[in-house]
Amino acid sequence: MNTNISEIEETNTSTLNGVDVQALKETIAYLGDNPEKAQFKFRARNRWIDGNRNETSIDEFFALGENQERAKTHVVKVDQPALILGQDTAPNPVELLLAALSSCITSTVVLHGGADGVEIDELSSEIEGSMNLEGYMGIDPNVRSGYNEIVLKLKARSSADGDRLMELVSKSPVLDVLRNGTRVKIDIDTGEEEAD
Amino acid sequence: MNTNISEIEETNTSTLNGVDVQALKETIAYLGDNPEKAQFKFRARNRWIDGNRNETSIDEFFALGENQERAKTHVVKVDQPALILGQDTAPNPVELLLAALSSCITSTVVLHGGADGVEIDELSSEIEGSMNLEGYMGIDPNVRSGYNEIVLKLKARSSADGDRLMELVSKSPVLDVLRNGTRVKIDIDTGEEEAD
Numbered sequence: 001m002n003t004n005i006s007e008i009e010e011t012n013t014s015t016l017n018g019v020d021v022q023a024l025k026e027t028i029a030y031l032g033d034n035p036e037k038a039q040f041k042f043r044a045r046n047r048w049i050d051g052n053r054n055e056t057s058i059d060e061f062f063a064l065g066e067n068q069e070r071a072k073t074h075v076v077k078v079d080q081p082a083l084i085l086g087q088d089t090a091p092n093p094v095e096l097l098l099a100a101l102s103s104c105i106t107s108t109v110v111l112h113g114g115a116d117g118v119e120i121d122e123l124s125s126e127i128e129g130s131m132n133l134e135g136y137m138g139i140d141p142n143v144r145s146g147y148n149e150i151v152l153k154l155k156a157r158s159s160a161d162g163d164r165l166m167e168l169v170s171k172s173p174v175l176d177v178l179r180n181g182t183r184v185k186i187d188i189d190t191g192e193e194e195a196d
Numbered sequence: 197m198n199t200n201i202s203e204i205e206e207t208n209t210s211t212l213n214g215v216d217v218q219a220l221k222e223t224i225a226y227l228g229d230n231p232e233k234a235q236f237k238f239r240a241r242n243r244w245i246d247g248n249r250n251e252t253s254i255d256e257f258f259a260l261g262e263n264q265e266r267a268k269t270h271v272v273k274v275d276q277p278a279l280i281l282g283q284d285t286a287p288n289p290v291e292l293l294l295a296a297l298s299s300c301i302t303s304t305v306v307l308h309g310g311a312d313g314v315e316i317d318e319l320s321s322e323i324e325g326s327m328n329l330e331g332y333m334g335i336d337p338n339v340r341s342g343y344n345e346i347v348l349k350l351k352a353r354s355s356a357d358g359d360r361l362m363e364l365v366s367k368s369p370v371l372d373v374l375r376n377g378t379r380v381k382i383d384i385d386t387g388e389e390e391a392d
């Protein structure tokens with residue numbers, strides 16, 4: 001079956017904030033009528049290069065009941081700054097986490113704002129995550145390895161007030177995951193045969 | 197004060213897996229002796245472009261008690277695939293979250309493995325995050341907007357067994373944040389004057 005949301009919607013192009021609002025509303029209606037199609041799986045592959053450098057490739061996802069190819073393979077590289085023993089060729093993984101959160105909040109405000117008629121002139125943010133490296137470096141076992149706090153300052157010039165914007169922000173999937181946590185299963189293949 | 201970790205350590209270049217293990221051990225010792233220097237703050241700025249496209253810029257962080265400039269500004273772009281009403285020019289924010297997690301696990305295994313003498317020949321992973329779009333699209337208020345589960349399959353060819361690798365994986369800062377959640381504060385500037 002080759003139906004996809006973008007084919008369903010080519011009837012009207014009433015865009016707001018660069019979002020095809022008509023298509024978005026039809027997407028919501030379609031998934032509401034076909035809840036079994038609403039199970040999405042996003043996927044990526046990571047490969048170590050050397051030292052602190054590795055890269056993640058994204059070329060497909062699962063949506064509407066079938067695998068969906070991306071137009072091209074998107075590659076996300078990481079490295080560390082010199083001070084953390086890297087070559088500073090790319091952001092590091094915990095900076096990528098800040099990029100995921102701030103970009104998700106921006107996208108969510110634009111998309112859901114568009115669906116609700118909110119006009120956006122400008123949207124930008126500054127984000128800062130604090131961590132105590134005594135955790136990651138194993139110096140103090142009582143200190144967590146991850147961020148103990150993230151602060152995001154959103155600057156919005158739009159037709160919505162602060163309360164309405166906060167409602168839109170709160171729909172962000174990455175914000176949900178970071179605030180509430182999620183189940184992460186890890187499976188390791190060492191190449192050794194399993195004992196029977 | 198211009199001292200930084202990379203200056204402290206130019207004494208020995210015993211590398212393992214591309215990591216300067218001597219420098220890493222000196223870093224750990226330095227932060228252990230100077231815990232007030234272990235408070236790190238990573239930072240990023242996000243800017244909406246149009247529709248589903250926005251970009252995050254990373255050019256500094258706070259470490260060892262002072263701001264640290266990056267060699268250049270690292271830019272991370274996002275977009276959505278056509279099916280989710282984008283132009284497919286970049287990964288989307290929830291894919292970026294998978295990149296952050298898988299890259300962090302790779303970096304952590306390499307770094308901490310290096311410190312412990314684990315030789316790594318190959319390290320790669322496949323990651324999949326599942327979400328029910330009835331949450332994000334606001335169709336069912338009882339469904340969360342974020343991932344309900346992430347599964348990561350790590351393939352390692354190294355001198356460590358599966359238990360040792362799992363210990364290394366568990367030190368990942370991004371894994372900590374995703375499994376356990378973290379405090380996220382949001383401040384919104386709408387450009388309107390506050391009432392007194």
